[in-house]
Amino acid sequence: MSQKPFLRVENIRKRFGPIVASDGVSLEIEQGEIHSLLGENGAGKSVLMSMICGMVRPDEGEIVFKGQSVRFNSPREAIRQRIGMVHQHFMLVPNLTVAENYILGQGSPLRVINDMDEVHAKIRELSDRYALDVRPDAIIEDLSVGEQQRVEILKVLFHGIDLLILDEPTAVLTPQETDRLLSLMGDLAKDGKTVVFISHKLDEVMRVSNRIGVMRDGRVVHTVNVGETNARELARMMVGRDVRMELPRSPEPPGHIVLSVDKLTCRAETGLPAVRGVSLYVRAGEIVGIAGVSGNGQTELSLALSGLLPVDSGRVILNGKDITGLDPARINASSFSHIPEDRHKHGIVASMSLSENTILQRYDQKPFASRGMLNRGVIGEHTRDLIKRFRIKSRDEDQPIGALSGGNQQKLVVARELARNPDFILVNQLARGIDIGAMEFVMEEMLKQRDNGRAILLISTELEELFAICDRILVMFHGEILGELPPDRTRLDELGLLMAGQTNQPALAS
Amino acid sequence: MDDMMFLTFLATLAGAAWRLATPLIFASIGEIFSERAGVLNIGLEGTMLVGAFCGFAAAFATGSIPLGLLAGIAGGMLFGAIFAFFTITIKADQIVVGAALNLLGMGLTAFLFRTYYVSTGKGIEIAQPVQIPFLSDIPFLGEAFFRQNLIVYSTVLVAILASLVLFRTSFGLTLRAVGEHPKAVDVAGRDVASYRYAAVLVGTGLAGLGGAFLTLGHSNQFVEGITSGRGFIALAVVVFARWSPIGAFFVSLLFGLFYALQLMLQAQASIVVPYQVLQALPYIMTIVTLVVVRGKGAAPSKLGQPYEMR
Numbered sequence: 001m002s003q004k005p006f007l008r009v010e011n012i013r014k015r016f017g018p019i020v021a022s023d024g025v026s027l028e029i030e031q032g033e034i035h036s037l038l039g040e041n042g043a044g045k046s047v048l049m050s051m052i053c054g055m056v057r058p059d060e061g062e063i064v065f066k067g068q069s070v071r072f073n074s075p076r077e078a079i080r081q082r083i084g085m086v087h088q089h090f091m092l093v094p095n096l097t098v099a100e101n102y103i104l105g106q107g108s109p110l111r112v113i114n115d116m117d118e119v120h121a122k123i124r125e126l127s128d129r130y131a132l133d134v135r136p137d138a139i140i141e142d143l144s145v146g147e148q149q150r151v152e153i154l155k156v157l158f159h160g161i162d163l164l165i166l167d168e169p170t171a172v173l174t175p176q177e178t179d180r181l182l183s184l185m186g187d188l189a190k191d192g193k194t195v196v197f198i199s200h201k202l203d204e205v206m207r208v209s210n211r212i213g214v215m216r217d218g219r220v221v222h223t224v225n226v227g228e229t230n231a232r233e234l235a236r237m238m239v240g241r242d243v244r245m246e247l248p249r250s251p252e253p254p255g256h257i258v259l260s261v262d263k264l265t266c267r268a269e270t271g272l273p274a275v276r277g278v279s280l281y282v283r284a285g286e287i288v289g290i291a292g293v294s295g296n297g298q299t300e301l302s303l304a305l306s307g308l309l310p311v312d313s314g315r316v317i318l319n320g321k322d323i324t325g326l327d328p329a330r331i332n333a334s335s336f337s338h339i340p341e342d343r344h345k346h347g348i349v350a351s352m353s354l355s356e357n358t359i360l361q362r363y364d365q366k367p368f369a370s371r372g373m374l375n376r377g378v379i380g381e382h383t384r385d386l387i388k389r390f391r392i393k394s395r396d397e398d399q400p401i402g403a404l405s406g407g408n409q410q411k412l413v414v415a416r417e418l419a420r421n422p423d424f425i426l427v428n429q430l431a432r433g434i435d436i437g438a439m440e441f442v443m444e445e446m447l448k449q450r451d452n453g454r455a456i457l458l459i460s461t462e463l464e465e466l467f468a469i470c471d472r473i474l475v476m477f478h479g480e481i482l483g484e485l486p487p488d489r490t491r492l493d494e495l496g497l498l499m500a501g502q503t504n505q506p507a508l509a510s
Numbered sequence: 511m512d513d514m515m516f517l518t519f520l521a522t523l524a525g526a527a528w529r530l531a532t533p534l535i536f537a538s539i540g541e542i543f544s545e546r547a548g549v550l551n552i553g554l555e556g557t558m559l560v561g562a563f564c565g566f567a568a569a570f571a572t573g574s575i576p577l578g579l580l581a582g583i584a585g586g587m588l589f590g591a592i593f594a595f596f597t598i599t600i601k602a603d604q605i606v607v608g609a610a611l612n613l614l615g616m617g618l619t620a621f622l623f624r625t626y627y628v629s630t631g632k633g634i635e636i637a638q639p640v641q642i643p644f645l646s647d648i649p650f651l652g653e654a655f656f657r658q659n660l661i662v663y664s665t666v667l668v669a670i671l672a673s674l675v676l677f678r679t680s681f682g683l684t685l686r687a688v689g690e691h692p693k694a695v696d697v698a699g700r701d702v703a704s705y706r707y708a709a710v711l712v713g714t715g716l717a718g719l720g721g722a723f724l725t726l727g728h729s730n731q732f733v734e735g736i737t738s739g740r741g742f743i744a745l746a747v748v749v750f751a752r753w754s755p756i757g758a759f760f761v762s763l764l765f766g767l768f769y770a771l772q773l774m775l776q777a778q779a780s781i782v783v784p785y786q787v788l789q790a791l792p793y794i795m796t797i798v799t800l801v802v803v804r805g806k807g808a809a810p811s812k813l814g815q816p817y818e819m820r
Contacts, residue, residue, distance in 0.1 A: 055697070074699050075697045075698075075699060076698065076699025077699075079699075087697075089693075091691070091693060091694040091697045091698075092691070092694060093686075093687040093690045093691040093694050093695075094690060094691065094811070095686075095690055095811075096683070096686070096687065096690070100683055101694070103680070103683070104683060104684060104687055104694065104695065104698045104700075105684060105695060105698030105699050105700045106680070106698075107680055108680065109679075109680050109681045109684065109700070110679065110680070110681060111679065111680040112678055112679050112680075113678055113679060113680060113683065
């Protein structure tokens with residue numbers, strides 16, 4: 001490594017209105033290293049990198065790249081200096097081919113495109129070199145998310161870069177695709193490229209980085225070599241205090257059965273069977289987890305329970321009342337809360353305010369409405385109360401919820417569902433897209449609900465989440481419940497085998 | 511003999527269909543440029559009227575048809591510039607601005623025509639058919655396709671050229687990307703607003719040309735509301751043609767056929783259907799085709815949405 005750092009960021013400040021995104025941040029990155037930036041949502045990781053790649057202009061401070069002070073007015077200028085970024089939301093035009101996306105905006109606008117063969121050849125060569133498996137003539141919208149991400153990475157390589165910035169690249173990937181990406185990052189570093197990896201997943205960061213910068217409140221608060229730290233220490237640096245992965249819970253035994261599901265079957269939207277005879281029960285004062293690799297019928301199970309997908313056969317009984325196949329409004333009114341997997345589709349209306357979102361199911365009920373008119377005052381007060389109790393970061397209750405970070409949106413959904421005082425709470429992916437601090441908070445809230453005698457069914461692909469708060473864990477595979485385990489981390493192997501569909505283990509006979 | 515008469519009927523019908531399709535071809539191809547860049551301009555009707563009026567006024571003053579056509583294009587583009595300013599720069603709702611421009615186009619052209627031209631009662635010399643040597647002598651086919659005026663012939667050129675520009679140039683690629691994923695274009699270093707302006711101006715220029723054809727190549731007079739809904743039919747053509755210029759050429763021909771059929775059937779004494787029913791034919795077919803060709807399949811995904819750089 002050279003004496004001078006490859007990239008040096010000095011004292012950068014950036015404000016968006018009243019929000020300080022970068023508060024005098026400084027950072028040094030060496031050539032050929034994989035440098036991770038770790039931090040909670042809103043810590044300022046993406047904004048910092050957007051300034052380095054020319055998307056956003058800093059208000060103050062200096063960026064020195066290869067010994068020269070640079071100031072980019074557009075991503076194009078950054079690419080010319082060989083800095084490229086793969087964004088969280090892909091910058092690919094869905095109805096164009098891979099090659100067309102790569103030459104977009106290249107050369108004179110009046111140019112006739114006649115060099116496609118050369119472009120295709122160059123793409124194939126790069127694809128082979130890094131085993132990326134990208135076909136130049138594939139149409140983007142036909143590709144899976146993982147493939148599109150490889151297309152994005154190859155795009156940056158196509159334009160020829162020395163510094164590659166990856167913004168939360170693993171958030172959308174399956175575990176296998178993640179492995180593949182992490183090893184690709186290693187290959188790139190071996191080729192002398194410098195990689196900046198933005199993430200909030202501790203294990204991935206530990207696996208792949210040379211150095212790790214931890215960001216908090218718009219600053220890099222620590223930079224450590226990967227060999228000199230561990231996940232626990234990193235987590236503490238991220239949130240600024242110790243994170244308790246073991247949450248205390250009361251030993252009260254569970255009460256009567258609140259929800260029972262009997263041989264439920266339903267089909268996915270594609271018409272294929274998705275849930276094949278699932279039976280389970282949830283008692284008052286317990287949290288039952290459903291583990292499983294995503295795509296094994298969990299989505300359909302939660303939609304069918306909440307009335308969003310027709311049930312083919314079987315029964316769902318809540319508090320002794322048959323709610324099978326009722327419409328979502330009636331199920332909601334039966335003391336049933338739902339924290340959905342896809343927040344944007346089933347949880348919130350992004351363009352509506354926080355206040356309006358908090359009364360989505362109860363807009364026509366007292367005290368929020370009377371004689372067909374909304375009681376704005378009551379709604380506002382109720383929303384302000386939730387914002388305060390759940391520490392939701394927002395300007396005020398009239399702000400559109402779409403303007404909030406994902407973590408804060410999720411907190412509002414959780415707050416709304418719990419405020420209805422339900423007997424039963426269905427949760428699918430409690431902590432999706434939210435950071436460690438917020439995750440700990442919502443998990444504690446769930447435990448409080450449990451201790452207050454609520455029945456909770458928690459569907460999750462994150463085992464850590466299940467182990468932390470569940471009383472029992474069911475494993476779902478191929479539309480069926482394959483078995484039940486206590487939340488005992490020492491039995492992780494058994495759980496893994498069940499998740500892979502293997503039931504013939506003697507240890508699981510119980 | 512009956513067979514001969516039928517063939518003559520068909521040849522006349524085909525020729526008339528192409529002629530009547532001409533304004534639709536120009537306007538719909540223009541609209542394809544605009545919509546491919548994500549801008550839905552429903553103000554086509556008003557734009558065509560402005561083109562028709564400007565074309566007529568210029569030809570009336572100068573006696574030159576080429577100057578008339580240029581004036582039609584310029585009038586359309588001027589109108590388009592208003593649309594672009596409001597929808598792209600100010601980011602006003604495209605439907606509202608388009609509807610306003612339709613009303614403005616109708617009112618303004620009627621006002622100016624009544625003020626300056628209606629009392630003259632005079633028409634202009636329109637573009638004459640150009641007989642293509644040899645080809646125009648082919649029986650029936652010659653009558654149908656090779657005895658048209660130059661503006662009608664140019665529709666083939668415009669369709670091919672539009673297709674090449676959209677699908678074979680860097681400009682066309684970027685323009686299509688602007689309608690699908692403007693942010694990607696922004697990140698690639700091209701200015702989204704400029705491309706949208708260009709697309710709207712190309713689109714309204716062609717719509718103006720389509721309007722000018724009505725006064726300079728079809729009837730020799732400007733009449734209030736001369737476009738009689740062609741701007742709206744062109745919008746339907748775009749959907750039916752799935753945003754392809756070559757497709758728009760052929761779909762326009764189909765609509766031209768309905769116009770021609772309607773006119774020729776009215777002239778047939780043996781047909782007893784009330785003429786109003788025949789007159790409604792192109793409009794009924796518009797509704798029918800839109801019902802049959804439903805679904806937004808090929809529509810640019812950012813159609814109608816202003817672009818906000820963060």
